[in-house]
Amino acid sequence: MLLDQGNVLLAVGRAAIAQALNLDFQYPVDESASWLQDWGASFVTLTQHHELRGCIGSLEAYRPLVADVRSNAVSAALHDPRFLPLSADEFETIAIEVSILSPTQRIAALNEADAIRQMRPGIDGIVLEYGRYRSTFLPQVWDELEQPQQFLAMLKRKAGLPVDFWAADLKLARYTVSKWRETDGMEDYRHG
Incomplete structure (x- = not known):
């Protein structure tokens, strides 16, 4: 995948977290691109001040990549059992990493x-x-x-x-x- 595609995936993840937190965050992403509709497995990792803040993912592709990244971003932010749910106040303090997995x-x-x-x-x-x-x-x-x-x-x-x-x-x-x-x-x- 290309750098531009990676930037799209990061934006998809951040926008999904913002929406889940009911924040007004607009980042124009065209989610209709064919490569986003291909099935893919992803992990989304959140860090805050260089420390792990959440990490959730899929080991196998079972849905479109865009849906997988969106869902895993929200889960990493709100449902990682190792951490309290991310608050709206923390939104600007996190960094997002998206990993796309090859087949095992x-x-x-x-x-x-x-x-x-x-x-x-x-x-x-x-x-x-x-x-x-x-x-x-x-x-x-x-x-x-x-x-x-x-x-x-x-x-x-x-x-x-x-x-x-x-x-x-x-x-x-x-x-x-x-x-x-x-x-x-x-x-x-x-x-x-």
């Missing part, structure tokens, strides 16, 4: 060491599934968890599993993302 690709691993060898730091987002347990980390999480062993351990913890857990039927999959981020939150919309 299964990692066939004989054991945990084999899985770790196959992980590509800084490139792969990883999905972990074991029975009713499921979690994912976007590739951006490698910035904080640089070692594959640590990345996988924290992914297991996020799923509710012990960090040293391994089972033959544990499933791992990888994906990549194209991502765009507002540099200074609302500042991006005050210029131009």
